[in-house]
Amino acid sequence: MPAQAPVSQAPATRIVVDRLDAHFGAVHAVRHVSVDLSDRSVTAIIGPSGCGKSTFLRCLNRMHETIPGARVAGRVMLDGHDIYGNGISPVAVRRQVGMVFQRPTPFPTMSIRDNVAAGLVVMDHKPNSKQTDEIVERALKRAALWDEVGDRLKTSAIGLSGGQQQRLCIARALATDPEVLLLDEPTASLDPISTQKVEELIYELRTDVTVVIVTHNMQQAARVSDQTAFFLGGELIEVAPTERMFTSPTDERTESYITGRFG
Amino acid sequence: MTGPANSRTRAPSGRQRAVAERTEGTIRRRRIRSAIMVGLMYAAALIAILPLIFIIIHLVRLGGSSINVDFFTKMPKPPGEPGGGMANAIVGTLMIIGLASAVGLPVGIGAGLYLAEKQATFLATTVRYLADVLNGLPSIVMGIFAWELLVRPMNHFSALAGGVALGAMMIPMVTRTTEEMVRLVPISLREAALALGYSRWRTSLSIVLRTALGGIVTGALVAMARIAGETAPLLFTTLGNAFWSTSLKAPIAALPLQIFTYAITPYDNWIAQAWAGALVLVAIVFVISLAARVATRRRFGVATD
Numbered sequence: 001m002p003a004q005a006p007v008s009q010a011p012a013t014r015i016v017v018d019r020l021d022a023h024f025g026a027v028h029a030v031r032h033v034s035v036d037l038s039d040r041s042v043t044a045i046i047g048p049s050g051c052g053k054s055t056f057l058r059c060l061n062r063m064h065e066t067i068p069g070a071r072v073a074g075r076v077m078l079d080g081h082d083i084y085g086n087g088i089s090p091v092a093v094r095r096q097v098g099m100v101f102q103r104p105t106p107f108p109t110m111s112i113r114d115n116v117a118a119g120l121v122v123m124d125h126k127p128n129s130k131q132t133d134e135i136v137e138r139a140l141k142r143a144a145l146w147d148e149v150g151d152r153l154k155t156s157a158i159g160l161s162g163g164q165q166q167r168l169c170i171a172r173a174l175a176t177d178p179e180v181l182l183l184d185e186p187t188a189s190l191d192p193i194s195t196q197k198v199e200e201l202i203y204e205l206r207t208d209v210t211v212v213i214v215t216h217n218m219q220q221a222a223r224v225s226d227q228t229a230f231f232l233g234g235e236l237i238e239v240a241p242t243e244r245m246f247t248s249p250t251d252e253r254t255e256s257y258i259t260g261r262f263g
Numbered sequence: 264m265t266g267p268a269n270s271r272t273r274a275p276s277g278r279q280r281a282v283a284e285r286t287e288g289t290i291r292r293r294r295i296r297s298a299i300m301v302g303l304m305y306a307a308a309l310i311a312i313l314p315l316i317f318i319i320i321h322l323v324r325l326g327g328s329s330i331n332v333d334f335f336t337k338m339p340k341p342p343g344e345p346g347g348g349m350a351n352a353i354v355g356t357l358m359i360i361g362l363a364s365a366v367g368l369p370v371g372i373g374a375g376l377y378l379a380e381k382q383a384t385f386l387a388t389t390v391r392y393l394a395d396v397l398n399g400l401p402s403i404v405m406g407i408f409a410w411e412l413l414v415r416p417m418n419h420f421s422a423l424a425g426g427v428a429l430g431a432m433m434i435p436m437v438t439r440t441t442e443e444m445v446r447l448v449p450i451s452l453r454e455a456a457l458a459l460g461y462s463r464w465r466t467s468l469s470i471v472l473r474t475a476l477g478g479i480v481t482g483a484l485v486a487m488a489r490i491a492g493e494t495a496p497l498l499f500t501t502l503g504n505a506f507w508s509t510s511l512k513a514p515i516a517a518l519p520l521q522i523f524t525y526a527i528t529p530y531d532n533w534i535a536q537a538w539a540g541a542l543v544l545v546a547i548v549f550v551i552s553l554a555a556r557v558a559t560r561r562r563f564g565v566a567t568d
Contacts, residue, residue: 013424063454094459101454104408105455106455107452107470107474108474118456122461172459173458176459
């Protein structure tokens, strides 16, 4: 556990990653990573391209194994239960752990409303149409998109701008009320204004969701996260509260990276 | 100091002029060559559609006069007797297209989905290759196959056998277009659905297939248009029928067969009827193709191609 903060905001541990290894065929992409992620906090994962940070993220909702030839070993405890445990269905895991990708992925055949509701229709207790409307509205408001699209929910999601599409995808991920939200470079294909909106959103989300964000942008990591983890060559080099990480990293490789000497 | 500076601003030297002339000559030559190539492309495009234009003009000229309400509602008349129609053949053709689609579409779409999902497995590679071979199979061979498979065991020609023969022809076409369309759906969409907690099959059906639907519908309609005019397989299977029949178990009339039968007779009114039948057949194909185009434009006005 990291150094204790004052009791009022003492974070409970939400996810415990225990000696996680991930492979793509012969490539050992994530090497023996162990880390704790606190409840209601934002963890940023930084590191150069190909360091395994996206693969690590994709292990947290069992998306990694959807790629042919991919393997995972180790444990990922979500609220004390191993998501790789016997009899645990990856589908059930993904319903609790939402994910947003680098490029916006609205479903092109669906309206804005149906896109946001897309995760609801596969839930065990499917909400009725009226409840769905309410959930969609709430999700869009949380994703700061309601003001822009509230009057055209029935139109195609393809008509939205890139930044709006990405916030739509965040709304879609939030609609099912996930406990954990994984963001894989969510602003990499966005303009600065959209990026700012998404960052503000991430900052607000921490009050009720555990967020893990992979980013190439170190300022972004510094702005939005409580805790930062640095990956290099598939290994977790260092993890620390963000402020400490960017002011006095303990590992010299971390320091080289964040001061721009490589990567 | 003034010497060299002046020489630079003065009229171009001989060498510069030569370069300029050469450049101008090159550009002129390129323009001419470009104009010739563009002209050739226009000519090729025109020649490509010319046969269709001639066919339609010809069909309208020779068959148009026989097209009237009777042609669609009346039965064929004996040679020499004026009037009559091809109601039985038109209905027969539509029934056979329907039957063929009932066989070809589910199998073809299912197989295409399988090929797209399991791209590199041995079975998928084999099926893909065999589908291509089947696509190039002469249609008369398909007729013989259906004859052996259905007509001989049943001991009589039937609409069913014709539908199966044409359906078998549709399968590889629909399989390949479905596969292509499904593969055009980005992996990111599939991942987005999986990440929302969709199971694999649900992702395939409600996200991937739905996204590819416009293209698949187009492919299906194109395949229907292709088989609508097939004659050879029908010779071995449905045989044709001079009378009204909508039974699947009995021989049934079909436009291509009726055209063939009428066109080789010496009777003028039958030959005119054959032309009219050909015109109606082309119209059916045209309507199906048009439907294919409309189908791709629907859905929020976004074309899939």
